[in-house]
Amino acid sequence: MKRKLAQPDMFSNGRRRTLRILGASGLVAGALSLGLPMPAGAATGMPEPDEKIADTLKRLFGNRPLQPAGDRIKFDAPIIAENGAVVPVRVDVELPMAKDDYVSNIYIISDKNRRPLNAQFSLTPDSGKASVATNIRLASTTDVRAIAETSKGALYEVKREVKVTVGGCGG
Amino acid sequence: MSTGQVRIRLPEKIKAGDVVTVRALVTHPMEIMAFKDGKPVEKSYNFIHKVEAAYNGRKVFEATTTQAVSQNPFISFQVKVDAPGVVKILFHDTQGKIYEGQAEIKF
Numbered sequence: 001m002k003r004k005l006a007q008p009d010m011f012s013n014g015r016r017r018t019l020r021i022l023g024a025s026g027l028v029a030g031a032l033s034l035g036l037p038m039p040a041g042a043a044t045g046m047p048e049p050d051e052k053i054a055d056t057l058k059r060l061f062g063n064r065p066l067q068p069a070g071d072r073i074k075f076d077a078p079i080i081a082e083n084g085a086v087v088p089v090r091v092d093v094e095l096p097m098a099k100d101d102y103v104s105n106i107y108i109i110s111d112k113n114r115r116p117l118n119a120q121f122s123l124t125p126d127s128g129k130a131s132v133a134t135n136i137r138l139a140s141t142t143d144v145r146a147i148a149e150t151s152k153g154a155l156y157e158v159k160r161e162v163k164v165t166v167g168g169c170g171g
Numbered sequence: 172m173s174t175g176q177v178r179i180r181l182p183e184k185i186k187a188g189d190v191v192t193v194r195a196l197v198t199h200p201m202e203i204m205a206f207k208d209g210k211p212v213e214k215s216y217n218f219i220h221k222v223e224a225a226y227n228g229r230k231v232f233e234a235t236t237t238q239a240v241s242q243n244p245f246i247s248f249q250v251k252v253d254a255p256g257v258v259k260i261l262f263h264d265t266q267g268k269i270y271e272g273q274a275e276i277k278f
Binding site for chain 1: 232
């Protein structure tokens, strides 16, 4: 099978990016989405087992409560993602980055992926601003959560539904 | 583009004390293990699982990424710059390879 997905060229904004990605990767994404969505694993050589969203949240945060973020988090995700293999997301946290109280972690979690955790970003006060962006894979239409954790342990959550028309073998 | 090529993009004008957006992209297949009926059908399994960034040798950012990050991972983050220096970014993949990229910050 061809493994060549189009380059999601984040450095040149616009320029028919979506079209190119769709054209080149439609086949691959379609074929792979027949299988199960993929797990998130460390350097184990084998995928980690499936995980339910509740278990993921428990593993990451224990029993600490998730507070609704209100306008503390600005979460940019598409309403409809044509291609689940490349879904651009951006998280801006409007909280101070002081030496003793800063945003220490930002999590991106997709409820219906096989392994819900997409990515975890660890920040320091040197970051200046808690703002990250990346491209994620989504297996199907799902709620995507952005969770910000402060160095004092508070957790703020924003949830947004992303509709996926072509599953992106995400895990 | 060959695997492991790291590209870093910085704003054109940077002043001392600015919070700078660093955008980094590495060419990597982010291979995943495909399953059918519970059995792996495609056995390649190699993806970026860790990203580290340091500014003048001081760690400013780290990301734990999973297979649910797209092929050719793109990551953007902020760093506050007080002195000119070098942003260095390391991408670790699950086969132990490390891809490195750096960019210079001048005022």
